[in-house]
Amino acid sequence: MNVQALLKQAQKMQSDLKKIEQKLEMRTYVEENDLVCVECDGKYHITAIKIKSKNLEDLDILQDMIAVTVNKVIEKAKTEHEQELAKITGGVKMPGAF
Numbered sequence: 189m190n191v192q193a194l195l196k197q198a199q200k201m202q203s204d205l206k207k208i209e210q211k212l213e214m215r216t217y218v219e220e221n222d223l224v225c226v227e228c229d230g231k232y233h234i235t236a237i238k239i240k241s242k243n244l245e246d247l248d249i250l251q252d253m254i255a256v257t258v259n260k261v262i263e264k265a266k267t268e269h270e271q272e273l274a275k276i277t278g279g280v281k282m283p284g285a286f
Contacts (some may be wrong), residue, residue, distance in 0.1 A: 201276060205273065213229070215265070217230075219257050219261035221253060222240065223239070226258050226261045228261045
């Protein structure tokens with residue numbers, strides 16, 4: 189095997205991974221249910237929480253739904269990131285990648 193060819197291929201893969209990571213960081217993910225809508229960006233930061241219910245009689249349920257929805261939107265973003273990176277790496281976990 190040609191070592192220079194392998195190095196060149198590794199550099200291309202690293203460049204491709206960086207481009208995908210930058211693209212994914214620009215995305216917005218949304219998860220909602222009957223009570224709340226939560227948005228996060230591609231860096232897993234919550235950017236918005238919207239309360240959709242006008243009836244706030246049961247705050248315990250609302251608080252639980254916010255937590256569940258936040259976790260779902262973060263999981264959605266992480267799953268998409270892993271899928272996009274796997275396309276480049278063939279499923280191999282890369283050090284320093286997501």
